[in-house]
Amino acid sequence: AAGVIQSPRHLIKEKRETATLKCYPIPRHDTVYWYQQGPGQDPQFLISFYEKMQSDKGSIPDRFSAQQFSDYHSELNMSSLELGDSALYFCASSLGWGKYGYTFGSGTRLTVV
Amino acid sequence: SQQGEEDPQALSIQEGENATMNCSYKTSINNLQWYRQNSGRGLVHLILIRSNEREKHSGRLRVTLDTSKKSSSLLITASRAADTASYFCATDRGSTLGRLYFGRGTQLTVWP
Numbered sequence: 001a002a003g004v005i006q007s008p009r010h011l012i013k014e015k016r017e018t019a020t021l022k023c024y025p026i027p028r029h030d031t032v033y034w035y036q037q038g039p040g041q042d043p044q045f046l047i048s049f050y051e052k053m054q055s056d057k058g059s060i061p062d063r064f065s066a067q068q069f070s071d072y073h074s075e076l077n078m079s080s081l082e083l084g085d086s087a088l089y090f091c092a093s094s095l096g097w098g099k100y101g102y103t104f105g106s107g108t109r110l111t112v113v
Numbered sequence: 114s115q116q117g118e119e120d121p122q123a124l125s126i127q128e129g130e131n132a133t134m135n136c137s138y139k140t141s142i143n144n145l146q147w148y149r150q151n152s153g154r155g156l157v158h159l160i161l162i163r164s165n166e167r168e169k170h171s172g173r174l175r176v177t178l179d180t181s182k183k184s185s186s187l188l189i190t191a192s193r194a195a196d197t198a199s200y201f202c203a204t205d206r207g208s209t210l211g212r213l214y215f216g217r218g219t220q221l222t223v224w225p
Contacts (some may be wrong), residue, residue: 048211090155090179092156101146101161102211104158
């Protein structure tokens, strides 16, 4: 069965650069979520989209933005990168806002140097 | 602030033993989920238990939920070395928007 696809798997950027992470949800899933997991930390919710509209927003820095496109894939854009942005970024998708469960992607490991 | 608090933070057992991890939360919930994460890898969904359920099984996994105590437990029976991973509980805090709040996780090590 198709899973949630995230790209790239690994990304190395320098401070103040910009990064774009992509997420391709499971077909027919209507909601996409982004999470950030710092080293040794639990995942923290960033933002979500339902039917291509932003549905919820968490502790996402103003330097970050995200959108969901007509084909339901989503992109997380991060600008003016800081060392503290180094983390594992997960995308998850669900049907019906998660009442049936969620499927997470394998994540993108972002390292800012 | 963290919604879920898992204990123990770390658990080390021998293969064949049972592993029990606990999770507590502070608000009302619609459901509670358990996830597994191998080091630096993705989150794998294990079990979802709804607030009106008390126990759920999946293979060697057994999850209980006590909403009066706002706590849940994950039992892995007959553990294997391959069960070595971090285990997280996550709740929705009663939200219908799908956001999950994760606890800090339990690092389980199963020795062969």
